[in-house]
Amino acid sequence: MGMARRKWTGKAGRAALTAALIWAAFQPGAALAESIRLGSAISLTGKYSTNGDFTQKGYDLAAKAINERGGVEVAGKKYTLEIVYYDDESTPARGAQLAERLIAQDGVQYILGPYSSGLTKAMAPVTEKYGVPMVEANGASVSLFTEGYRYLFAVLSTTEQYLQPVVDLAAKVADDPSRVRVAGAFENDPFSQDVQNGVLADIKRHSMKMVIEDKLPPELNDMSATLAKVRALRPDVLLVSGHARGAALAVRQLSDMRIELPMVGLTHCDSAQIIEKFGEKAEGFLCAAQWAPALKYSDPLFGSAADFARLYEETYGAPPPYQAAESAAAVMVFADAFERAGTLDPKAVRDALAETDMMTFYGPIRFDESGKNVAKPMVLYQVQDGEYKVVYPPEPAEAELRYPMHAR
Incomplete structure (x- = not known):
């Protein structure tokens, strides 16, 4: 599952790494003509690398599951999901730079959040400036939701x-x-x-x-x-x-x-x-x-929380931490919003995100006006x-x- 990893060292290596870390979920993606590109600056090195890896695995597992079931249907047309990754090196300033790069240079119109509140806080002004929706799963700081951001949505319970x-x-x-x-x-x-x-x-x-x-x-x-x-x-x-x-x-x-x-x-x-x-x-x-496999939540994509846990362990050889579960849920939220919006216009997708009211294996997801998920307990x-x-x-x-x- 996913792309092969290489070891990169030095500035040239890191630059190559960021360019190389592009993963396209597949099966049966090759049969579908077009894809929706999601971007993520994520901690693959540095102090948050463990949780960054869990976050990426959750994103990848959900995108693969969605693509295997035929992708996302928008106004009668099918699309696969593709995720473009860059390594933010667990540094907020680098995360902000990469968010800018994903949007301004790579043309990505939808962002999956990084790991940690600090990096999410660094990236949110960038996505807001460009009017690009960000669905994040690992920035729980309640202070993220007091700034009036309209394009930021979080599937997880907040820090308090x-x-x-x-x-x-x-x-x-x-x-x-x-x-x-x-x-x-x-x-x-x-x-x-x-x-x-x-x-x-x-x-x-x-x-x-x-x-x-x-x-x-x-x-x-x-x-x-x-x-x-x-x-x-x-x-x-x-x-x-x-x-x-x-x-x-x-x-x-x-x-x-x-x-x-x-x-x-x-x-x-x-x-x-x-x-x-x-x-x-x-x-x-x-x-x-944020989540446990014993919870009684379920959805049509993964089945129950226990079903997701089994699939994750079969895929990655270890039980899923909640960071992986909530990250998978973030991809599901985007897919749901694309289909309800009926268009890939970022503003329309943002408006559809604001109206999200769905049940997932991870739990219920419903956003308040600030973008917090107000439906799920710890x-x-x-x-x-x-x-x-x-x-x-x-x-x-x-x-x-x-x-x-x-x-x-």
């Missing part, structure tokens, strides 16, 4: 919701929520700072107390200073938001420093592969997620016996919460 289920569960298990003491460590980037703001609002709602509120540097190589405070103050709950690196760092250093807490909530557990990398050390951690996993088990929301929870987290 990510760790809300952990705070709600902490309140539920406490005899007196007002006595719950919370520690937080949040990367100093748009995504995690918005997660922090949501946590602070949730804590206030439950009358809890924030005893540690640290910012983690973008390098995310060490959080021992924060964990030393945690060891001293023994909070009831520790919350960490730092993408995949932050999740892996938290699991490793909590174990190395032999700190045990009643409850720890993280973002990006699955993309950090905390079970695969840390084994028993990952037991009990709570993991915020999910919370807990690592139990070496597996991710949905423990929130109550329906369709697969398992009871283990509390304290090391209880069996």
Whole structure:
């Protein structure tokens, strides 16, 4: 599935890489005369490369599935979907440059978003300037939707919701929520700072107390200073938001420093592969997620959430992280809008996107006036016996919460 990868080094190599990373979904695309080109500047190298790879795999899987079923029909004419990729190197400035290149030089009229809120924030002014619709799946920062962008649409739940289920569960298990003491460590980037703001609002709602509120540097190589405070103050709950690196760092250093807490909530557990990398050390951690294969959503393209998970694993040899699922959903949203618009005019497609109201294997998708998906809730996993088990929301929870987290 997809194109063969080559190793490129140096400036000349990177330039060749961006030119070479053009993937056309196929089967039976060769039988169809024309294609709709979608563009994506995506993190294939740099700090977000793991999640960038998941994002690309989700885009590719959905485009391939759509093309295998005959493509997209617009005003009675069939089209395949083609995706043009460039490597943004996990750098916002580079992402903005490549968005400009895709639109102004390559003539791409529809953009699939990058990975991370920071890169989405860098690209959104460019797509807005050109009136090019962008459907994104991996920029959850709520601040993206306060700028009045008309051409930006996000299929995922926004940042303020990510760790809300952990705070709600902490309140539920406490005899007196007002006595719950919370520690937080949040990367100093748009995504995690918005997660922090949501946590602070949730804590206030439950009358809890924030005893540690640290910012983690973008390098995310060490959080021992924060964990030393945690060891001293023994909070009831520790919350960490730092993408995949932050999740892996938290699991490793909590174990190395032999700190045990009643409850720890993280973002990006699955993309950090905390079970695969840390084994028993990952037991009990709570993991915020946009999606889970156990959910009861389904659609005509992929079938159920479990069906998508099986197809992804058959294709790529590993279970799907939610980043891949939401990315596949973004392609589905574009395909739906093309068909409803009945034209490939970008403004008409934008207007069709604004009217989206659809069910997918990933969940319901309906945008408010700012472009946020207001129809889908977050999910919370807990690592139990070496597996991710949905423990929130109550329906369709697969398992009871283990509390304290090391209880069996």
